[in-house]
Amino acid sequence: MPTLQAMNTSDLRSFLDRVRERYTAFRNQGHQLNLGRGKPSPPQLDLANALLSLDAAGYRAEDNTDCRNYGGLQGLREARALFSCLVGAPPAQIVAADNSSLALMHDTLTWAVLHGVVGGSANWSTGGPATFLCPVPGYDRHFSICDGLGVRMVTVPLTGYGPDMEEVERLVVRDSSVKGMWCVPKYSNPTGEIYSDEVVERLAAMPTAAPDFRLFWDNAYSVHHLTDSRHEIANVLELCQRHGHADRAFVFASTSKMTFAGAGVALFASSPANVAWLLGHMERRTIGPNKLEQLRHVRLFRNREGIAAHMEAHARILAPKFKRVHDTFSELLADTGIASWTRPEGGYFVSLDVLDGCARRVVELAKNAGVVVVPAGSTYPGGTDPSDRNIRIAPSFPTLDDVARAAEGMSLAVLLAGSEAILTQRGESTPVADAVAP
Secondary structure, eight states: OOOGGGSOHHHHHHHHHHHHHHHHHHHTTOOOEEOOSOOOOHHHHHTTGGGGGGGGGOSBOTTOOBTTSSOOTTOOHHHHHHTHHHHTSOGGGEEEESSOHHHHHHHHHHHHHHHOOTTOSSOTTTTSOOEEEEEESOOHHHHHHHHHHTOEEEEEEBOSSSBOHHHHHHHHHHOTTEEEEEEOOSSOTTTOOOOOHHHHHHHHHOOOSSTTOEEEEEOTTTTOBSSSOOOOOOOHHHHHHHTTOTTSEEEEEESTTTSOTTSOOEEEEOOHHHHHHHHHHHTTTOSOOOHHHHHHHHHHHOSHHHHHHHHHHHHHHHHHHHHHHHHHHHHHHTTSSSEEEOOOSBSSOEEEEESTTOHHHHHHHHHHTTEEOSOTTTTSGGGOOTTSOEEEEOOSSSOHHHHHHHHHHHHHHHHHHHHHHHHHHTTOOOOHHHHHOO
16 A cells, blocks of 8 residues: 555545544544553452462561651662662662652652752752753653643654763753753663663763763663563763763653552662662651551562562563564554554553644544543653644553553544644645534
């Protein structure tokens, strides 16, 4: 089949009529399908059900700490040792907190805005709003943290190997208001890309106008592989130290997509000075984390081999869903010239790009057919994708059959929106309303 752009107008109209007929039949089936948030499915949560019965082993940590009581602000040492593989730091340079790494990121940025960081002469709100670099497409909750704190966001394109470093280096060296940068360096949300060693080294080494510049390094998917390839990335903390910027990186991770999303362990890793800075602020808001939860996780995983085996079980559940999305998109969208998508080797998302100006229309059509995704534009600051083309797909939570149905509905929405857009560009009218009435 020729691409839709290559079709003559008569053939394209006939194609659109066939797609509308199939779309209407799909919509009339009354589906309620959700590819919105990257939540673990019930079978994934079941993998960690042993956490619910591990208290019988007692409540004492290795050093005889009574985990039922206050204290231990930095978290259990055995938990920090176990999860050091997620953040690439020794236990002394790790803070093990409660379940949400997002909460740690929010608090860390809040304290930087209010109080400043190690190596800075003032807080990040002095002299006007701080600026953050945001690789796009990116994670909507990172952007909402900045929004809530009045931090200005400047987008930087991703290249397939990490952010465009020419643009990053140009921005950080000329503007002292650029205080930080969001990074999801492995299996990025939503593109799934992996930062190359060169990109990580350039981020660690680059000169910056702000002496207190920080990389907010969200290593959320460090062990979340979907294939037999166990991709590794360069250790940003070691590289920052080597290049004379030991305090540059704040590294975050959690077990939220490993065990129970609402009852896990969040991690912060950085230089000794940064860890002391964080603990100094944390002690004003808590007397210690949930050490019993940390102890349960240590007993569940036991060691790095236990983590690896557990994550292989996750992959056996997740990988077929990602394959089903790819296979369905390939069947319905390949060679049409109106869509492209990622096939990630890890993480939780597929990034779908459609014709410029069509993403909002695709999301609307999909919703009317019973398929929900996050709003178009969510992968950009302010919810505005300047090209209106990127859509994030999260296939983790639905059943495999529902993933297939949802991918079909998304594909039909893409075909409808793309055909309409091409005809409109040719000055041809299309009876849009008849196609989308619920």
